[in-house]
Amino acid sequence: MHIAVCIKQVPDSAQIRVHPVTNTIMRQGVPTIINPYDLFALEEALRIKDETGARITVLTMGPPQAEEALRKCLSFGADDAILITDKVFSGADTLATSYVLAAALKALDAQDPLDLIFTGKQTIDGDTAQVGPGIAIRLGHQLLTYVSKIRELDPANRHIVVERRAEGGVQVLRSALPAVVTMLEGTNEIRFAGMPDMFRAARQELKRWNRDDIAADLTQVGLKGSPTVVAQVFGPKPKAIKALRIEGDTPEAIAEAFIDKLFTDFPQLEAALLEHLDQLGQQGVTQ
Amino acid sequence: MSDALDTAAKPIKKPKRVLPERFKSYKGVWVFIEHEHGHVHPVSWELLGKGRELADKLGVELAGVLMGGDGDEIRAITAEVGAHGTDLCYLAQHPVLHDYRNQSYTLGMTELVNTYQPEILLLGATTQGRDLAGSVATTLLTGLTADCTGLDIDPSDRSLLSSRPTFGGSLMCTIVNLATRPQMATVRPRVMPMPARDPARPARVVEHALQLDESAIVTKVLDFIPDARADKPQLPFADFIVSGGRGLGKPENFQLVAELARTLGAEVGASRPAVHAGWADAERQVGQSGKTVRPKLYIAAGISGAVQHRVGMEGADAIAGINLDPGAPLFDFANYALIGNVTELLPALDKAFARRLATARTQRAQAHEEADRGEV
Structure with a gap:
């Protein structure tokens, strides 16, 4: 062989x-x-x-x-x-x-x-x-x-x-x-x-x-035999807004401040999270 | 186009190549409709959404290409192909096409392309789509761009602009195919958003009779062993993901990621360096060479956020990064920066989330109780 x-x-x-x-x-x-x-x-x-x-x-x-x-x-x-x-x-x-x-x-x-x-x-x-x-x-x-x-x-x-x-x-x-x-x-x-x-x-x-x-x-072969060509190479574009830095003196304070801000900015998220955990619970997945 | 693209920054410089006369009549955008055991892969619908956009820019028709065995369940898919935005659906049914096999599907797709001559052919970057795309492109001797994160049309010459990460995911590039048709590209699941479904939208069905002979197809399918769904991570469709990277410092600290994930009912993801270091299973890798995800919340712990990772998760609704380095590239596109030691912040987050969710549950239970007593 x-x-x-x-x-x-x-x-x-x-x-x-x-x-x-x-x-x-x-x-x-x-x-x-x-x-x-x-x-x-x-x-x-x-x-x-x-x-x-x-x-x-x-x-x-x-x-x-x-x-x-x-x-x-x-x-x-x-x-x-x-x-x-x-x-x-x-x-x-x-x-x-x-x-x-x-x-x-x-x-x-x-x-x-x-x-x-x-x-x-x-x-x-x-x-x-x-x-x-x-x-x-x-x-x-x-x-x-x-x-x-x-x-x-x-x-x-x-x-x-x-x-x-x-x-x-x-x-x-x-x-x-x-x-x-x-x-x-x-x-x-x-x-x-x-x-x-x-x-x-x-x-x-x-x-x-x-x-x-x-x-x-x-x-x-080579470039001549290649139908695809790279027309442009570019770096990633930063978003208009940089990430919001969560302030806090201790890890606990940062964690609390983050969750407050997250659930304020994304008001549906908390309910979605609860519903998701309920569904997992019904499927018998241990939490 | 993906947010990671900055096409406005530099003009596209194309090498001069002339499209041969015989390709000039190629018209229309096609999407390969991938299905296995009666289920259409969602990436096909996602591609129809993007395909519709491209076809409208070109002023041409969008078609789905459906191949499969005899039987009504394949024919029934044509209605769904219409509902997801196509003008027509090419339908090729033959007993030889009952299961996906490289040889028979390559023969079928090649004949369809040569007969109806589309200018663009898109396929999902799945095990089936990649297997087929590479074979069809080589048979047709045309160009194929893999794993595109952005697709657009250059209005100056109607050509397809396919963007993807390059150099191990540190930069993006735009690839064009100037001298051959169709222009082929694959796109991974969850990269393009799911288009709205309109069940009233009809699609013309164009049936094509393929001449295939089972005795000429060398490879035979002996068996199909379906995955036990529960024991595999379902990252691409997870709503909540907590991912860990090399910034965790050591493999044991991945446990902290898993603990927060458990509290949130989230899937555990990982960056490529973490997977390469053996800290997490390859199935959990998020990024260009892993899975593409679109969760409601993505928490990245100890992940710097190189392009290779970014293209796999920037479709998330909310992104939070935990990192010691405030200058990590992740914070160029994340919503929240939690600066500090990941090994302290992860347990703090775990406790805070657990407390918050317990409170919310209690409040909800009280509200239900009050509603039951008719006091509201």
């Missing part, structure tokens, strides 16, 4: 700061991480590897620095890593990104046929959840999004049974390989890297693929 895992190196968004005067992003020194959602995909692939001895190839499209994220994946136990990097790929929206990843997956499949392609449900920087579906459509594979559990995997008979998070419940789906699976968060926990894998990850040669290696149609 051969499994591909698509990952993205993302800025650690908790550490992004906006310049207070110019309202622009201060990118300098922001550490990068593997998109946390992709780690659920990698761990799921690693568990299949544990059971079946599958080979895992990790791919990412990104700048040369993304090598660090790939090496991290190798240290967790992935067998191979491919950095898809070329300056013509930059400025890609999700459509152009899925084109490049699908082209790379086709090239990889030609060398070593793929049974499963995993990725996270979305990234934490773009939050779009569009690239997984895009890859599946471009490759003509079945798409299984928001998968919380793989119930059955039968590479010999080419089938897979998964639990998929839907609105209001869980769909149990039976599908065929090769399939594109996007993993839901919280389904597993990435393992600790073992010493042998850490040493291997530091030394192993990464494959670097450019436009020629994936036979890219240059009209479909």
Whole structure:
């Protein structure tokens, strides 16, 4: 079995700061991480590897620095890593990104046929959840999004049974390989890297693929291949009125003053709150 | 448009791109009507409210797109589609469409778009809507903007302006799609207000016969396990929410948030940093990468109020922030600032609310008693 895992190196968004005067992003020194959602995909692939001895190839499209994220994946136990990097790929929206990843997956499949392609449900920087579906459509594979559990995997008979998070419940789906699976968060926990894998990850040669290696149609990559463009970036607008500061000498005084003010400004709120608590009481919810 | 937008501040600079001739005839605003097991997802109605506004600005028709299995319960939804402000409803019924599946719904939606050619297609940013939107946009090779918090029309060229937070939610951006149609966007539940329902409003039903074949649809639905509703947080529809952030200092202090929430019968929410730190469950995250909420009262304890959080909760009627830092961005849009130590203010609020509510209950009981005795 051969499994591909698509990952993205993302800025650690908790550490992004906006310049207070110019309202622009201060990118300098922001550490990068593997998109946390992709780690659920990698761990799921690693568990299949544990059971079946599958080979895992990790791919990412990104700048040369993304090598660090790939090496991290190798240290967790992935067998191979491919950095898809070329300056013509930059400025890609999700459509152009899925084109490049699908082209790379086709090239990889030609060398070593793929049974499963995993990725996270979305990234934490773009939050779009569009690239997984895009890859599946471009490759003509079945798409299984928001998968919380793989119930059955039968590479010999080419089938897979998964639990998929839907609105209001869980769909149990039976599908065929090769399939594109996007993993839901919280389904597993990435393992600790073992010493042998850490040493291997530091030394192993990464494959670097450019436009020629994936036979890219240059009209479909980067800015040129992106139908959506950012027309404007702007900071949040302060409301006309700033928050009213509740004064008081003690926490108790502040609390009392706040509730007075709140129920005066929003006269229906107290009644609504009482009614809400009555309803909860009737439903047997303990207060 | 969301209050977080400041579009007047800077003019929109669009790169020059020419819309190919074949797309110029694309007209109308469409909303995908999402349903599962007979229930229409409320986000579809919310989108019809916004869709009506966009269609009126463009001077075009608003349509709902309804796909589903054979049967009258699907057809019955068309009346509701009309009641929520549409001019027409495209209806595609086929046994293959009984359950949502990516392949069959992508085939159906793609054929409908290619046949009737809308300029805008909106979908809810749900597990179903996002699954479908990404697949349809890639099949049609058109642009798709996810999780928009604001949608508007540029009157100069009739294009859709889709706004959303960017860079991890520290800034907002406006995204345009100049060279392809339809212009697609997803919007999360509770971001747009629910439009008024007018049951007398009729919608034309346009039936479309899709040629689908079950044997060509690879994925089969084996089972559907409905959620036990009680054990899941119902944040998006909660009227009262108390949320905690990293300003609580340590995970144990989240208990103070839970205690105030219990007194108010409120749901517990959390900021992204608090969820990432493992202080609260991911289901409770409020913000761009969590849930969008519209409660009557939102109390944010130890939350600074970055854009990423703000876009998820600024639709609340009343917002109170508890923070040591009077300069926290939250106070740029909250109603009330309670400045001080969260670990002192939360218990104080809990006690004060409990006392106030007990008093109000007693007064109400007395009033009822007096009314019963006919003394009023």
